[in-house]
Amino acid sequence: MDYTKFxxxxxxxxxxxxxxxxxxxxEAVKYWNLYLSTHPEIRDTVEKxxxxxxxxxxxxxxxxxxxxxxxxxxxxxSGVEVPVNTKSKSRKxxxxxxxATAIFICAATSIWYxxxxxxxxxSLEYYSYAAVSSDFVEHVNETDQAQRVVLQDGSTVVLAAxxxxxxxxxxxxxxxxxxxxxxxxxxxxxxxxxxxxxVHSDELFVKVxxxxxxxxxxxxxPSFLVAVKTGKVSVYTSNSNGEKKDGVILLxxxxxxxxxxxxxxxxxxxxxxxxxxxxxxxEDFVFENTPIATVFKKIENAYGIEIIFxxxxxxxxxxxxxxxxxxxxxxxxxxxxxxxxSYEIIDANVVINSAGCK
Amino acid sequence: xxxxxxxxDEVWRLFKRGDKEAFATLYxxxxxxxxxxxxxxxxxxxLIEDSIQDLFIELWQxxxxxxxxxxxxxxxxxxxxxxxxxxxxxxxxxxxxDIEHHQNDLSYASHESNLIGLEVQSLQxxxxxSLIKQLPKRQQEAINLRYFHNxxxxxxxxxxxxxxxxxCNFIFSALQKLKLxxxxxxxxxxxxxxxxxx
Numbered sequence: 001m002d003y004t005k006f007x008x009x010x011x012x013x014x015x016x017x018x019x020x021x022x023x024x025x026x027e028a029v030k031y032w033n034l035y036l037s038t039h040p041e042i043r044d045t046v047e048k049x050x051x052x053x054x055x056x057x058x059x060x061x062x063x064x065x066x067x068x069x070x071x072x073x074x075x076x077x078s079g080v081e082v083p084v085n086t087k088s089k090s091r092k093x094x095x096x097x098x099x100a101t102a103i104f105i106c107a108a109t110s111i112w113y114x115x116x117x118x119x120x121x122x123s124l125e126y127y128s129y130a131a132v133s134s135d136f137v138e139h140v141n142e143t144d145q146a147q148r149v150v151l152q153d154g155s156t157v158v159l160a161a162x163x164x165x166x167x168x169x170x171x172x173x174x175x176x177x178x179x180x181x182x183x184x185x186x187x188x189x190x191x192x193x194x195x196x197x198x199v200h201s202d203e204l205f206v207k208v209x210x211x212x213x214x215x216x217x218x219x220x221x222p223s224f225l226v227a228v229k230t231g232k233v234s235v236y237t238s239n240s241n242g243e244k245k246d247g248v249i250l251l252x253x254x255x256x257x258x259x260x261x262x263x264x265x266x267x268x269x270x271x272x273x274x275x276x277x278x279x280x281x282x283e284d285f286v287f288e289n290t291p292i293a294t295v296f297k298k299i300e301n302a303y304g305i306e307i308i309f310x311x312x313x314x315x316x317x318x319x320x321x322x323x324x325x326x327x328x329x330x331x332x333x334x335x336x337x338x339x340x341x342s343y344e345i346i347d348a349n350v351v352i353n354s355a356g357c358k
Numbered sequence: 359x360x361x362x363x364x365x366x367d368e369v370w371r372l373f374k375r376g377d378k379e380a381f382a383t384l385y386x387x388x389x390x391x392x393x394x395x396x397x398x399x400x401x402x403x404x405l406i407e408d409s410i411q412d413l414f415i416e417l418w419q420x421x422x423x424x425x426x427x428x429x430x431x432x433x434x435x436x437x438x439x440x441x442x443x444x445x446x447x448x449x450x451x452x453x454x455x456d457i458e459h460h461q462n463d464l465s466y467a468s469h470e471s472n473l474i475g476l477e478v479q480s481l482q483x484x485x486x487x488s489l490i491k492q493l494p495k496r497q498q499e500a501i502n503l504r505y506f507h508n509x510x511x512x513x514x515x516x517x518x519x520x521x522x523x524x525x526c527n528f529i530f531s532a533l534q535k536l537k538l539x540x541x542x543x544x545x546x547x548x549x550x551x552x553x554x555x556x
Contacts, residue, residue, distance in 0.1 A: 009533040013526065015510050022508060052537065053505060059486045060506030062394045069389050072411055076385065079415035 002311060003035065004042055011049035021053045026246065030267075030347050038308050038351060129164075129182040129202070129219060136180075138166035153177065153190050155197065160184035160216075184216040186229075204258055207234045213250075227255035227270050237263060252276050252304050254348045267348045269305060273328040276304045282324035285331065292317035295335060296352075303328050309352035314341075317357040370430050374421050381421075385414055388434050391507055395435060398502045399495075400442055409441045432509065436517050486536065493532050500528035501536075 003011070011017045019028035036046060141147045141159045149157045152172055159165060163183025171177055177197040189197045189208055199206040201217030204224050211231020217224040226235050228250045235256055236247025248256050248265045253273040257266045280302045287295055292314050296307040305328075317339045323331050332343050332350065341354035369387070372380035389410065396406035413434065417424065427433045490498060496518070503514045515525035 008537055009530055012533050013504075013511070013529045015512075018504075018508070024508070048537075052533065055483065055486055056490075056501060056505035056536070057508075059483055059490060060394070060502050062397065064390050065393070068393070068407070069386075072389065072407055073382075073385060075411050076414045076418075079411065080381075080418050 004039060004312065006042070006045065008045055008049045008052060011046060012052045017049065018053055021050050022057075027249070034308065034347060034349065034351070038310065041312075129166075129180055135169050136166040137169050138164060140164040141183075151179075153192065153195075155190045156188045158186040158188075160186075181215055181217055182219050184214070184218070186212070186214045188212040203237045203260070205236050205238065207236070208232070222260055224258045224260065225255060226250065226258070228252050229274070230276075235265070269345055269348050269350075273303045273305065275302050277302060285323035287319045287321050287323065289318050289320050291315075292319055292339065292357075295319050299328070299331065305348070305350060307350045307352060309354065313356040314339075314352075314354050315356075317341075317354070370427065374424065376421065381414075381418055384417075384430065388431060391431065392434060392438055395502060395507060396438060396442065398499055399439060400446065405442065405445060409438060409445060413437055413441055429513075431507070432513055432517070435503070435507070435509070439517060439519075489536055490532075493535060497528045497532040500525060501532050504529050 006014075016025075016028045017032065019025035020032035023029055036043060139147070139149050139157075139159060141161060141163050144161045146161060147159045149159060151157065151167070155177075157165060157179075160183060163181070163185055165179055165181045165183075165185060167177075167179040168174070171179075172195075175195065177192075177195050178200060179198070180200045182201070187197075187199065187208075189211055191211075197208050199215050201215060201224055202219065204217060204226075206213070206215055206226055208231060211233060212229040213231075213233050214227045214229070215224070216226075226233065230252055233250045234247060235250060235258070237245045237258070246263070246265065248267055250256055250267070253270050253276070255268060255270045257268070258264070259266065284298065284302075292309075293311055296309060299305070300307050319335060319338060321334060321338055323334065326334070335341075336343050336352070339354065339357055341352055343350055343352050345351070369380050369383050373384055392410050392413075393406065396410060397403065400406055417437075424433075490501065493501070499518060500514055503509045503517060504511065509517065511526055511529065512522055514529070515522045518525060518528075520528075
């Protein structure tokens with residue numbers, strides 16, 4: 001997205017920008033910090049917009065009237081104490097009415113039990129792998145080679161050497177599909193939007209609907225790694241009270257390194273990003289006097305990543321290089337060498353540093 | 359903020375099961391914001407208080423039937439606005455346009471004087487408040503929802519019952535008028551520099 005033409009009102013009314021100002025969404029914070037560090041020319045406008053947002057927030061503040069709040073609550077409480085069916089007092093009690101009430105109570109009770117059970121299953125409380133109790137099916141791979149396990153729902157797990165995972169024998173009865181991992185595994189999850197698939201590794205949770213990804217979580221290592229091949233994956237931790245804490249969303253070719261001691265997530269690109277779009281052929285990367293923006297667009301689309309560069313400074317850069325089957329990093333290296341630029345990967349984005357072309 | 363949401367989901371769940379404590383928490387958590395917003399859409403404080411009371415009483419009575427919600431706050435705001443509108447329409451004393459055009463200056467003034475007691479008022483903030491007061495009612499409402507209550511543009515549209523583009527237009531035209539008030543103060547500039555140098 002190009003924000004260089006944005007004015008103060010454009011920024012100040014942009015959802016993601018406001019999230020950055022309020023520091024309320026870690027994704028937005030990272031995104032805008034990065035964008036601003038690569039686009040110094042918009043800082044003046046951005047600062048005006050930021051102050052406008054903060055001032056408006058402040059201006060709308062009103063005092064909290066504790067007396068009013070308490071007196072309102074009194075009235076609510078007395079309103080609640082009154083029997084709900086005062087209006088039906090005059091109504092004749094018929095057997096049908098009593099029967100209907102009885103049926104309703106039965107249904108409500110069973111729904112209540114049902115939801116209770118469901119909610120218990122969705123608890124974010126975490127267990128260390130060993131502590132997960134009995135009636136579990138466990139797969140332990142003591143060999144030196146990866147093993148492939150197919151689960152009841154059609155999901156496959158490729159379990160790395162010296163790793164283990166387990167799940168409840170009747171895990172498909174729950175509202176979420178839970179598996180517990182110790183070590184490393186690649187998951188190819190059968191799609192089911194009604195039953196999210198959750199991999200538990202101590203305090204780390206990886207939640208998906210249907211996709212493929214790799215989790216590396218050796219119990220005694222200082223950090224865990226989750227890498228995504230297809231689909232969208234949400235990775236998060238919980239605290240000891242079972243409340244959801246920080247998390248990140250990963251897209252294909254992205255991975256996150258979770259440092260357990262600091263409880264921090266570091267999002268990067270996987271080592272060897274793969275082409276996500278099957279229709280893209282090696283010939284598509286043959287460039288002849290192609291504007292650099294077009295080149296970057298092509299790479300972005302192929303690998304599903306974002307390339308951040310200064311369009312204005314690089315508007316005179318054109319590329320003539322026949323690329324093809326090289327890896328993504330190889331391609332970027334060659335492109336940068338050709339136009340005298342360099343690149344780095346920050347927050348799973350590629351950032352191009354260039355002074356422009358003559 | 360995932361943590362915030364999980365906690366609130368839990369309160370909502372308990373409330374639906376009939377937990378009075380959770381109901382009280384729900385009230386305490388949201389009543390301040392609802393009063394703030396209520397005073398923005400009508401100048402009649404009694405009307406707002408009554409609406410909020412009715413809202414919570416009905417919420418309790420219908421707790422088994424209310425649907426699960428991704429945002430309790432969003433649900434309550436939408437319900438309050440609906441309630442206030444209906445009351446204004448049925449009450450002969452008020453014209454339905456009241457909500458669009460008029461703002462009782464008396465109640466606003468009392469707010470204003472309360473504020474002064476609470477915090478040091480900069481001249482800039484006073485200017486901004488008086489500029490906001492001059493905006494059309496619906497723009498004021500949109501600004502209140504977007505910047506103070508931090509609803510997304512889409513949520514603002516849904517609460518106000520207008521389409522997304524109209525909500526964006528309310529906010530955008532309000533900003534255009536308010537921008538004039540903008541002066542980058544020295545302190546905020548310092549904060550900004552610190553932010554980039556760190």
